[in-house]
Amino acid sequence: MADEGHSHRRSGRLIELLTNVDRRIIFLVIALAVALPLLFPLNLPVRPSREATAYFEALEALDPGDVIIFSFDYEPDTMAELDPMSLATLRHAFRKDLRVIALTNYPGGPGIALRNLEQAATEYGKQPGTDYVFLGYNPDYSATMLRMGESIQATFPTDHSQTPTAEIPLLQEANSYADIPLLVTVTASALAEYWIIWAGGKYGQKIITGNTAIQAVLIYPYYQTGQLAGFLGGLKGAAEYEKLLELPGTGILGMDAQSMAHLLIVLFILLGNVGFFLQRRAARNGGAN
Amino acid sequence: MKKTGPVILGFLVGILMLVQYFTPNAWIEARYNNVLDWKQVVFGMTLILGVVSLFLYHWRKISRRQSGWGYSVVTIGGLLFMIFAALIWSPEAGPYRWMFDYVQAPMQATMFALLAFYVASASYRAFRARGFHAALLLTAGVIVMLGRVPLGELIGVRIGETHISLATISSWILDYPNLAAKRGVMIGVGLGMTATAIKIIVGIERTYLGRGA
Numbered sequence: 398m399a400d401e402g403h404s405h406r407r408s409g410r411l412i413e414l415l416t417n418v419d420r421r422i423i424f425l426v427i428a429l430a431v432a433l434p435l436l437f438p439l440n441l442p443v444r445p446s447r448e449a450t451a452y453f454e455a456l457e458a459l460d461p462g463d464v465i466i467f468s469f470d471y472e473p474d475t476m477a478e479l480d481p482m483s484l485a486t487l488r489h490a491f492r493k494d495l496r497v498i499a500l501t502n503y504p505g506g507p508g509i510a511l512r513n514l515e516q517a518a519t520e521y522g523k524q525p526g527t528d529y530v531f532l533g534y535n536p537d538y539s540a541t542m543l544r545m546g547e548s549i550q551a552t553f554p555t556d557h558s559q560t561p562t563a564e565i566p567l568l569q570e571a572n573s574y575a576d577i578p579l580l581v582t583v584t585a586s587a588l589a590e591y592w593i594i595w596a597g598g599k600y601g602q603k604i605i606t607g608n609t610a611i612q613a614v615l616i617y618p619y620y621q622t623g624q625l626a627g628f629l630g631g632l633k634g635a636a637e638y639e640k641l642l643e644l645p646g647t648g649i650l651g652m653d654a655q656s657m658a659h660l661l662i663v664l665f666i667l668l669g670n671v672g673f674f675l676q677r678r679a680a681r682n683g684g685a686n
Numbered sequence: 687m688k689k690t691g692p693v694i695l696g697f698l699v700g701i702l703m704l705v706q707y708f709t710p711n712a713w714i715e716a717r718y719n720n721v722l723d724w725k726q727v728v729f730g731m732t733l734i735l736g737v738v739s740l741f742l743y744h745w746r747k748i749s750r751r752q753s754g755w756g757y758s759v760v761t762i763g764g765l766l767f768m769i770f771a772a773l774i775w776s777p778e779a780g781p782y783r784w785m786f787d788y789v790q791a792p793m794q795a796t797m798f799a800l801l802a803f804y805v806a807s808a809s810y811r812a813f814r815a816r817g818f819h820a821a822l823l824l825t826a827g828v829i830v831m832l833g834r835v836p837l838g839e840l841i842g843v844r845i846g847e848t849h850i851s852l853a854t855i856s857s858w859i860l861d862y863p864n865l866a867a868k869r870g871v872m873i874g875v876g877l878g879m880t881a882t883a884i885k886i887i888v889g890i891e892r893t894y895l896g897r898g899a
Contacts, residue, residue: 420807427806441836446857473791474798504733505794508786511778537729540722547719558778599707610834617865618872633834656837658802663828665810670824673814 408679415672423665430661434653441653448620449637451627455579455605456486461494463578464571466545468592469513470538470584472505475609480513481635481648482607483583487517489642496567497529498549498577502538502588507531507557526560530567533557542592546574546600574600579626583607589616593624607634693889700887741765826863830856 445453459465467486471479490497501510514531523529532553535541544552549572550562562568571577580602582592589606593616596602603626608616610631619625629638632655635648699721706718744758771782815821832838833856842851885891 418810423807423810424803427803431802442839443836444839444853473794476791477795477799505790507777508783508791511783512787535726536733537726540725540729544719544722544726547715547722551719551723558776614860614864615868617860618869621861621865631834633836636836652836656835658806659831659835660837662806662809663831665806666813666824666828669810669813670815673816 405679408675412672412676412679415668416676418665418668426661427658430657431654434657435650438650439653439656441656443633443636443640443649443652445637445641446630446634448628448630449634450641451620452605452607452629452634453489453627453638453641455603455626456489456493456495456581459493459495459578462496464496464498464567464576465490466574466577466580467497467499468580468582468584468588469499469501469506469510470503470582470586470588471509472503472585473509475585476509477651478609478632478635479583479585479607480509481632481646481651482629482638483509483513484517485635485638485642485644485646485648486581486583486607487513488520488644491517491521491523491528496527496571498532498567498571499529500532500541500553501534502541504534507534511557527566530562530565531557532562538588538591539595542595543599546596546602548572574602578603580604581606585609585612587612587615589625589628590619593619597624610634689892689895692895693892696894697887697889700883704887737765826859830859833857833859 456465467483467490469483487497497514499510499514501507510531514529517523518525518529525531532549533556535553541552550568553562555561556565574580574596580592580596582589582604584606585608589604589608589612592602592604592606597604604624605627606616606625607629608631610633613628613630613634616625616628620628629635632648632651635646636652637648639646639648702714702717703721706714741762744761746752747758748755748762768782768785771780771785775781777783813824813827815824829852832841833852833854838852838856840851842849842854844850882891886894
């Protein structure tokens with residue numbers, strides 16, 4: 398009888414331990430799981446997915462001198478996940494001597510766009526106005542996307558630094574989707590879908606997109622139908638693209654940390670479920686007694 | 687007229703935007719561009735309205751010394767500083783750019799990064815296999831979480847020449863069950879949007895005119 402009571406107490410303590418881990422312990426373990434692999438990389442292998450390969454090939458297929466549109470459709474909250482994609486794409490474009498018309502559909506986007514554009518342009522010795530132009534933010538993304546199909550100069554009378562777009566050499570050559578073989582949008586929202594519907598659906602613009610991992614799940618149908626030529630999903634997508642480019646950056650660097658964080662979250666979920674089942678069994682046995 | 691006018695205007699603009707999609711007529715195309723330009727102007731005005739509304743809300747809080755009024759001082763201070771910094775110097779350099787790069791961007795990124803901690807804690811507490819459907823969701827979630835990181839490539843079995851890893855199964859889940867569900871939702875949403883648009887154009891749906899329309 399005493400043994401049975403002792404066993405019950407021990408089982409109760411185990412259930413308590415499994416189902417009520419202090420949240421501060423969880424926070425500490427997650428912090429270590431993210432920080433340690435960044436300091437001591439495990440170098441887990443990164444294998445490019447077919448979507449990332451298609452994204453890479455869409456840019457690779459362009460000829461030097463071709464113009465692309467690059468839309469920075471995100472704000473600083475998601476820059477840890479999306480900046481690696483933006484920077485890698487700009488490096489790819491400038492490495493291939495493509496010219497870039499950049500814009501943003503978010504009021505908080507210009508700072509991000511400028512930082513990425515300036516960094517990539519400096520690395521490859523590109524000049525504003527001839528090699529790239531930043532149009533800035535325009536209110537109302539739907540009207541912007543549709544109007545750019547008619548005239549980019551009319552949609553953006555001046556660029557971000559208030560230079561009239563009619564005087565910018567790059568925009569004299571490329572003034573609508575008809576002059577632009579590829580549009581890239583890096584986004585944390587449904588804007589990728591809107592680009593596909595308005596620029597792709599109405600004007601037949603070829604589009605590739607970089608998305609946060611949570612958003613990527615929603616755009617698979619567009620990739621399957623061919624409305625999207627390729628896409629990057631989350632930091633893993635950025636890492637895959639960096640691997641294809643052979644330009645390792647923060648995408649690849651973040652993969653070990655992300656792997657460990659995901660693994661830990663899964664372990665915590667399993668731990669909680671083991672506790673839950675033990676609890677249920679104990680309740681059933683208690684009821685039977 | 688107060689109600690009929692907007693309904694007629696809605697009908698005409700709706701029909702114009704519908705027709706322009708199917709015709710290359712120059713006059714219709716020019717009107718279509720007008721509508722897009724006006725739309726941007728209207729959207730720009732709503733931004734100004736938002737800024738004024740934000741200012742007045744916090745100004746009232748400060749003048750009435752309501753709870754948390756100190757935060758309102760910071761909000762208005764930040765708002766005014768960014769406006770004047772952009773006007774006096776430039777959004778591309780100077781104090782505006784410095785504030786964006788070293789204050790706004792790190793703060794927003796930090797707030798978002800905190801999600802990782804809360805997601806870990808919340809999924810540990812709430813993600814329970816209480817029944818068949820919950821177990822199915824839990825299994826799919828675990829496979830996709832591990833399959834979408836390089837670790838998932840390493841966890842798997844080899845059957846003959848084929849290596850079936852968690853990444854392979856994760857891709858299958860995203861390519862088939864996820865895609866089928868998403869497509870169903872998209873078709874439903876598309877049909878709903880079309881029906882609503884037709885109802886607005888012909889004047890059946892008038893809630894945009896306000897109460898009692």
